[in-house]
Amino acid sequence: MTDYPELIEHYIGGRRVPSLDGSAVDVLEPVRNTPYTRVAAGKAADVAEAVAAARQAYESGPWPSMRTRERAVILNRIADAIEARGARIAEMEAHDTGLPITQARGQAARAAENFRFFADVIVASGDEAYSVPGSQLNYVTRKPIGVAGLITPWNTPFMLETWKLAPALASGCTLVLKPAEWSPLSASALPDIMEEAGVPAGVFNIVHGIGEEAGAALVEHPDVPIISFTGETTTGKIIMRSAAEHLKTLSMELGGKSPVLVFADADLDAALDSAVFGIFSLNGERCTAGSRILVERSVYEEFTARLAERADKVRVGLPGDPATEVGALIHPEHHARVLDYVRIGTGEGARLVAGGVVPGELAGGNFLRPTVFADVTPQMRIFNEEIFGPVVCVTPFDTEEEAVALANATRYGLAGYVWTGDLKRGHRVAGAVESGMLWLNSHNVRDLRTPFGGIKASGLGREGGRHSIDLYTEPKIVHVALGDTHVPRFGA
Numbered sequence: 001m002t003d004y005p006e007l008i009e010h011y012i013g014g015r016r017v018p019s020l021d022g023s024a025v026d027v028l029e030p031v032r033n034t035p036y037t038r039v040a041a042g043k044a045a046d047v048a049e050a051v052a053a054a055r056q057a058y059e060s061g062p063w064p065s066m067r068t069r070e071r072a073v074i075l076n077r078i079a080d081a082i083e084a085r086g087a088r089i090a091e092m093e094a095h096d097t098g099l100p101i102t103q104a105r106g107q108a109a110r111a112a113e114n115f116r117f118f119a120d121v122i123v124a125s126g127d128e129a130y131s132v133p134g135s136q137l138n139y140v141t142r143k144p145i146g147v148a149g150l151i152t153p154w155n156t157p158f159m160l161e162t163w164k165l166a167p168a169l170a171s172g173c174t175l176v177l178k179p180a181e182w183s184p185l186s187a188s189a190l191p192d193i194m195e196e197a198g199v200p201a202g203v204f205n206i207v208h209g210i211g212e213e214a215g216a217a218l219v220e221h222p223d224v225p226i227i228s229f230t231g232e233t234t235t236g237k238i239i240m241r242s243a244a245e246h247l248k249t250l251s252m253e254l255g256g257k258s259p260v261l262v263f264a265d266a267d268l269d270a271a272l273d274s275a276v277f278g279i280f281s282l283n284g285e286r287c288t289a290g291s292r293i294l295v296e297r298s299v300y301e302e303f304t305a306r307l308a309e310r311a312d313k314v315r316v317g318l319p320g321d322p323a324t325e326v327g328a329l330i331h332p333e334h335h336a337r338v339l340d341y342v343r344i345g346t347g348e349g350a351r352l353v354a355g356g357v358v359p360g361e362l363a364g365g366n367f368l369r370p371t372v373f374a375d376v377t378p379q380m381r382i383f384n385e386e387i388f389g390p391v392v393c394v395t396p397f398d399t400e401e402e403a404v405a406l407a408n409a410t411r412y413g414l415a416g417y418v419w420t421g422d423l424k425r426g427h428r429v430a431g432a433v434e435s436g437m438l439w440l441n442s443h444n445v446r447d448l449r450t451p452f453g454g455i456k457a458s459g460l461g462r463e464g465g466r467h468s469i470d471l472y473t474e475p476k477i478v479h480v481a482l483g484d485t486h487v488p489r490f491g492a
């Protein structure tokens with residue numbers, strides 16, 4: 001299937017509309033970097049219309065005041081509608097982002113799961129009460145926060161959009177989504193899905209466009225009390241500054257440079273499988289990628305050699321080919337940036353043991369052979385900066401203390417991975433690594449009830465399970481006297 005819209009439009013108040021000033025930008029196909037469609041480029045005026053539609057839907061109901069069970073029925077219908085077109089969504093995602101089709105299918109399935117999961121969470125959510133018998137009853141109810149602004153990145157766009165849409169809708173918010181401008185295609189499936197599921201017009205809106213215009217206007221809009229953002233740390237800081245003007249609620253899921261600690265007593269085969277998958281799946285364009293592998297010196301040379309050998313065998317190819325393991329990076333600018341890091345690493349004296357080259361037969365697209373740098377030191381830029389591609393750094397360590405110090409020698413703190421046969425040490429190190437999430441003798445398996453997010457420069461706040469519901473709702477505490485009230489008598 002290759003029939004794509006000629007123009008990807010906004011979706012405002014239940015209507016597909018172009019930008020008010022008619023502007024649009026090209027969208028490139030990452031395998032050959034030619035434009036294959038255009039996306040509407042929204043400005044402040046388009047954002048204002050979308051926020052007005054969302055606000056109207058919030059104020060006139062029924063969405064925010066609907067019984068949670070009824071909203072859950074609609075969320076499950078959204079999941080059904082995603083599943084019914086899962087193959088098409090995956091095909092669009094692979095075409096638009098360069099993600100391998102088999103992995104894009106997994107992401108589409110996870111998108112449906114996001115809606116089913118939050119349907120369950122919201123039905124199971126209750127209010128809180130704190131009673132002091134005979135004296136006081138304090139109860140807490142939660143109200144949807146209002147019009148939510150959701151701003152999402154280009155890696156796994158559909159999954160990450162739904163990771164925010166599902167809890168925002170479950171909570172009773174109405175919303176405006178601003179997808180990433182490099183990957184708008186899969187979001188164009190959402191209006192049909194929402195209509196088919198019975199989401200009332202105005203509850204769900206999309207404004208496309210470039211971050212500094214459409215995204216910035218959403219952050220600046222006074223009628224949007226919350227911004228949930230996933231993207232780069234630098235962008236997160238800009239958004240925080242701008243959101244400070246209206247004291248907005250913020251959730252920030254930002255970048256990472258996550259360490260994988262491999263101790264000599266670990267199951268080295270499992271650690272190797274996890275290390276290879278952790279950096280090369282999703283083209284390495286993954287926030288939780290294990291991009292720094294720290295290996296105990298006694299197994300360092302052997303582990304590095306095996307890692308390089310596996311990297312050399314990873315199948316780089318066209319995203320639509322089911323045999324492909326690493327596809328094309330999102331955009332020529334990003335590709336150039338990742339290639340720059342290959343040059344930087346070499347220039348800094350790191351030892352290139354695999355990849356580092358654009359496969360000749362795929363020239364013209366944003367391809368890169370899986371790349372492994374060994375002997376990387378904490379002084380090097382490739383150790384410190386998020387590359388966000390199929391490039392991994394390997395560094396030796398001698399002691400547990402040194403391993404932890406190296407793991408933490410970064411401004412980021414999103415995820416960590418620890419491999420050891422000594423469980424006491426495993427728990428000790430798991431506690432000492434500075435990260436919001438840590439996998440011990442496990443690869444990146446997610447339980448959607450758990451808090452997802454990072455510390456340090458990797459973000460603020462958590463999403464997942466009740467943490468997402470907390471984010472999209474405001475608590476209201478009511479204090480009730482149960483007995484006689486003894487108010488101090490001033491001025492009596």
Ligand SMILES: NC(=O)c1ccc[n+]([C@@H]2O[C@H](COP(=O)([O-])OP(=O)(O)OC[C@H]3O[C@@H](n4cnc5c(N)ncnc54)[C@H](O)[C@@H]3O)[C@@H](O)[C@H]2O)c1
Nearest residue numbers: 152153154179180211212215216231232235253254255287
């Ligand atoms: N922690 C997580 O959960 C997580 C998940 C996925 C990706 N990421 C991070 O995302 C980054 C890659 O995504 P990206 O390059 O699309 O990020 P980005 O920050 O460039 O863009 C993200 C979104 O923000 C918008 N934007 C850009 N400038 C803006 C501004 N001034 N105001 C408002 N919106 C603006 C963009 O249009 C896009 O929709 C990586 O750093 C990656 O680690 C983090």
Ligand SMILES: O=C/C=C/C=C(\O)C(=O)O
Nearest residue numbers: 163285286287288446452
């Ligand atoms: O690239 C970032 C991946 C983020 C993953 C999630 O938000 C998730 O698994 O819920």
